[in-house]
Amino acid sequence: MSLKTINCSPVFMPYMPKEYLDLINKGPFGKEMKLSQVGSVKELLEEHPMCEGCAMAYFIRMTLIAIPTPEHSVIVGTAGCGRLSLSQAAIPFVYGNYCDTNGVATGIKRGLALRFPEQHKDVIVMAGDGGLADIGFSQVMHSWFRKEKFATIMLDNEVYGNTGGQESGMTRKGEVVKMAPVGKQFEKIDMLSLARASGVAYIARLTITNPARIVNTIRKAILVAREIGPTYVQAYTSCNIEYTIPPEKVMDDARRVEQERYSFVEEMSDAAREYLEKVHNIK
Amino acid sequence: MEIVKPQQTVVTPEHLLFEAPRKRAYITGSEAASEAIKRANVDIAIAYPITPQSETMQRVGDLFGQGYVRDYYRAEDEVGAFSAISGASRTGVRCMTASSGPGLMRGLEVIASWPGHRVPVVFLIMCRVINAPLSIQPDNLELDYMLSTGNIVFHAENQQDFFDYTLAGFVISEKCEVTLPVAVAVDGFFVTHARGWVEMPSSDLKLPPRDCYREAVPMIDNENPPIRIARDAPIQKSNFISYQMHASWQQEIHAAQERSRRWIYKYLGGLIEVVNPGAETVIVASGSAVSQSREAVRQAEEMGHRIGLIKVKSLRPFPVEELREACKSAKRIIVPEFNCAGWLNRELRATLYNHSDAEIAPGPRVFGGITMPTELILQWLFDKTGNCR
Numbered sequence: 248m249s250l251k252t253i254n255c256s257p258v259f260m261p262y263m264p265k266e267y268l269d270l271i272n273k274g275p276f277g278k279e280m281k282l283s284q285v286g287s288v289k290e291l292l293e294e295h296p297m298c299e300g301c302a303m304a305y306f307i308r309m310t311l312i313a314i315p316t317p318e319h320s321v322i323v324g325t326a327g328c329g330r331l332s333l334s335q336a337a338i339p340f341v342y343g344n345y346c347d348t349n350g351v352a353t354g355i356k357r358g359l360a361l362r363f364p365e366q367h368k369d370v371i372v373m374a375g376d377g378g379l380a381d382i383g384f385s386q387v388m389h390s391w392f393r394k395e396k397f398a399t400i401m402l403d404n405e406v407y408g409n410t411g412g413q414e415s416g417m418t419r420k421g422e423v424v425k426m427a428p429v430g431k432q433f434e435k436i437d438m439l440s441l442a443r444a445s446g447v448a449y450i451a452r453l454t455i456t457n458p459a460r461i462v463n464t465i466r467k468a469i470l471v472a473r474e475i476g477p478t479y480v481q482a483y484t485s486c487n488i489e490y491t492i493p494p495e496k497v498m499d500d501a502r503r504v505e506q507e508r509y510s511f512v513e514e515m516s517d518a519a520r521e522y523l524e525k526v527h528n529i530k
Numbered sequence: 531m532e533i534v535k536p537q538q539t540v541v542t543p544e545h546l547l548f549e550a551p552r553k554r555a556y557i558t559g560s561e562a563a564s565e566a567i568k569r570a571n572v573d574i575a576i577a578y579p580i581t582p583q584s585e586t587m588q589r590v591g592d593l594f595g596q597g598y599v600r601d602y603y604r605a606e607d608e609v610g611a612f613s614a615i616s617g618a619s620r621t622g623v624r625c626m627t628a629s630s631g632p633g634l635m636r637g638l639e640v641i642a643s644w645p646g647h648r649v650p651v652v653f654l655i656m657c658r659v660i661n662a663p664l665s666i667q668p669d670n671l672e673l674d675y676m677l678s679t680g681n682i683v684f685h686a687e688n689q690q691d692f693f694d695y696t697l698a699g700f701v702i703s704e705k706c707e708v709t710l711p712v713a714v715a716v717d718g719f720f721v722t723h724a725r726g727w728v729e730m731p732s733s734d735l736k737l738p739p740r741d742c743y744r745e746a747v748p749m750i751d752n753e754n755p756p757i758r759i760a761r762d763a764p765i766q767k768s769n770f771i772s773y774q775m776h777a778s779w780q781q782e783i784h785a786a787q788e789r790s791r792r793w794i795y796k797y798l799g800g801l802i803e804v805v806n807p808g809a810e811t812v813i814v815a816s817g818s819a820v821s822q823s824r825e826a827v828r829q830a831e832e833m834g835h836r837i838g839l840i841k842v843k844s845l846r847p848f849p850v851e852e853l854r855e856a857c858k859s860a861k862r863i864i865v866p867e868f869n870c871a872g873w874l875n876r877e878l879r880a881t882l883y884n885h886s887d888a889e890i891a892p893g894p895r896v897f898g899g900i901t902m903p904t905e906l907i908l909q910w911l912f913d914k915t916g917n918c919r
Contacts, residue, residue: 319752323617339750341620344643347613350605354574354617354625357601359751361573361623368752386613389606 253318270337276318282309282462291317295332300494302455302501303402303484307332309458310373310400313465314338320369320469321359323352325383327375328409328486329402346382348372349390352397369469370397376417377407380436384416391445391477398472399479400465401438404486412489424489438481439512448476448519452512454483454505456498463529464513470527471519478519483509535597538736540571543701547694547797550731559721562689562728563628563654564589566696567599570652571736573623574601576611580633581666582718583656587628608637616640619649622742622749624700626651630718631658634672638679644711645680645783648747650703650740652696653681655715656722657817657868659898667899668718670817673845674873680783682712682790683846684798685816689726692716695843698797700737707789709746715845717818717868720901746786787847794844801849802840804856809838811911811918812860812888814853814878816842819866819902826907835918837911842874853881860888862919864910870897891919 253276255263270276273289280288291311297304307329314320323341324330325348334340343351352372359368372379379387379401387399406424407413414427416436423430442450449471451464461482468478485492485500492500505511515523523529541550546569557565563586567575575594577587594602600623605611611627619625629637634655644651657670676683684699686692692714699712716722748754794801805827813823820841830837840856842849857863863882865875872895879890894910896902913919 321750321752339752341617341750343613343616343647344639346609347616347640350610350613351617351620354576354614354619355621355750356617357574357614358618358621358623358625361600362621362751385606386610389610393603 274337275312279315280312282312282459285312291338292332292336295335297328297332298488300487300492300497301328302487302497303328303404304332306402306455306461306482306484307373309455309461310465311336311338313462313469314369314371315466315469316367316369319367320371321355323348323355323370323372325374325378326409327378327402328404329373329375333373346378346386348374348378348383349386349395349399353390353393353395356395356397367473369473371469372397372399373402375408376401376403376405377415380416380438388441388445391442391447391479394446394476396472396474396476398468399477400468401479401481402484403481404484404489405435406486406489408486408489412486438479442479443514446476447479448472449478449515450512451480451514452482452509453480454501454509456501456505460511467515467523467529470523470529471515474526475516475519475522533595533597538598538734540738541735543697543737543797546731546735546737547697550735552729552731554727554729556725557689557728558585558723558725559656559689559692559716560585560589560723562693563696564593565728565730565733566693567626568593568733569731569736570626570697570700571624571739572599572626573740574615574618574625575599576603576605576614576625576627578605578608578611578629578633580608580630582658582722583628583630583633583654585722586654586656590626608633609640612637612640615651616644616647616649619651620647620750622740622751624704624740626654628654628656630656631660631669631672635660635675638675641676641681642679646779648709649711650709650745651711652699652703653711653713654696655713656718657715658718665899668720669869669897669899670715670717670867671869671871671897673715674869674871676713676715677846677873677877680710680780680787681846682708682710682787682844684712684714684843685845686714686716686721687817687820687841688721689728691843692721693728693730695798697737701797702790702793704740704745705790705793706744706746708786708793710783710786710790715817720818791847794847798843800852801844801847802842802852802856805839805841806836807838807856808859809836810859810861811835812838812840812857812863813907813911814840814842814857814863814865814874815867816845816874817868819868822902822904823866823907825904826911829904829908830911833916835912845877848877848881850881853878854885857882857886857888860886862889862891864891864894864907866893866902866907866910867895868897868902870895
């Protein structure tokens, strides 16, 4: 999308909603947003129906700030809480079927590459732990095996939040949640190791405690996916409803979880490191 | 590997399908399908092997290797293949895939979502047994499941149809007022692995590329205003507006199917073909059952009987008015089918209810791979004394 197409015909301008005009005049299109600009610019996502204190909503907000060229980006999601806000962001969003994110993203990436060989079009999968590690597992893994060039971002709340709190593969062993009446019987799926074994070019794990880190990590994941290969970011975005965390304690919980078991991990291939340093001047 | 793009001339669909001189070749249905793909200007084909479909899609892989198809890969399974096709089609490129029996059933969630996502796609179906015990034999029960998905569904009789319907499928699928997937089915093995004469225009010719900005919905390519495009309507809310939205969305899919009729007339020569119009005893059939029925009609003629035959080319949209008109004089109708459920029989009964006094016989049906001998059709037409039943 050139900025020409974001700007509608001047004769329509007086009739466009203020939200739209704000996006054109004060939005992130055509420039790279900085975290420090939050509050003084029009963000891609402002209103959403997520729960009070939702860590995922906050993480998604930071992610949208991190997207390097939103005017050339597509987000692919699936059923789950995340899409409730993603579908309201000012960025094309594809909401397909169950399990299909990484297949759909493959098709979108390849289709756009055929049609626009001279223009980077970033494809970003953003979905929950159930969508990516359970029902969508096969497509996630195979997109990595095939070295498809898009970023996969897991919103890991360790539970099926949107369907009301059932056990997922990313739930911790022993947790008593719905459909795990006597506690989950097996370990949280180690997606980082699976990503490593699949040759994913950039792998990161983080929580929501550090907004600058979120922005940097997501930006790197999207840029590496452009040229080098698949990337994977796994973010702890607690479900404060199902894990009964009071809204004001969500950040405390994230700090505690980060300290105990969800420390920041960042790994990348030599090619990815070189690309980030040489092409994007990111160290 | 560097792929050298072959020199092909883009011609109009009308020229390719009707005007260009054709040469005859004695080829299998799988070959006929891949010959159609060769001339279809396909951007992305995604394959996953299953008998009897594999031969077509591995030939399409060869076409990729030769530069006739721009992108191609072997997916992880049918759900992966069909999902990726749906993503690719959203970006405006021409897409195709294919499957058979259990593969189709595995991917049915995705197939049933294509129409709602308004993705033009050509989906080739090489029918085979879907139920247990596992079998690779021809049986078209899977088409019963396709009928309610919103896909346009053609049923090709033979190798020639498979070539022609596939090419026409791309053209119809991408028409602005249609913008729907087109499934082109054939009976596995009987058509895919058997040879027949196929007349084809030169492979130096191909269809024009997909013109994605002349379709019913905007592309997911970030080249259209407005800024935000969520083509997949956010209707998963429990309120009256979302129910209305979903209802109208579904109605529009079926309306789009209806609007495809004029293009089916143009590119397939109609939704049905009638042999011996006005006959009192009529065979209604689709797919390779039509070929067996043609032979039964010929043998009946030798016995001095004039039997009508109606070939149903399009299962969706269904030729409701056409069948009512063509069956006006019918007193007895038989419906030979290669499946146990008798879906064509059911469709026909619903269509003729209150429009015909004809007796509609519940068969003959064969399934599980059994062939349909002409004698079986004749038995259902004539009693032991040789008179029409």
